[in-house]
Amino acid sequence: MIVVTTNEIPGYRIQAVLGEVMGLTVRSTNIGASFTAGLRAIGGGELPEFTKIMYESRREVMHRMVGEAQERGANAIVAMRFDTDSIGQFSEVCAYGTAVIVEPIGAGEPGATGQSAQVVADAH
DSSP states (O other): OEEOSSSSOTTEEEEEEEEEEEEEEEEEOOHHHHHHHHHHHHHOSOOHHHHHHHHHHHHHHHHHHHHHHHHTTOSEEEEEEEEEEEETTEEEEEEEEEEEEEEEOOTTSTTOOHHHHHHHHHHO
């Protein structure tokens, strides 16, 4: 699955737009991590306990978004974005984009890239 933050994928033609897809999670920290992070916050700097939670959350929402796109028959997602918010002690992370079906452009065709030409060549 190709996932990009751009509206187009160089070397590929969008054949069909299948609509918006998203992945969402709401997480809380455990008391131990919150306590440790609170102590670290006094001195300033990164809070590794929360960084880990955010990385895990982003990975999870990407997985859910890609799964939803695959269920719709997409092979790519364009205009992907992350959105985050907090609700009290909970953090919400959302990934969203537009599920599409793309086709690589072969060598010699306008808009082809080395990568897309190789994908077409490998398919034949």
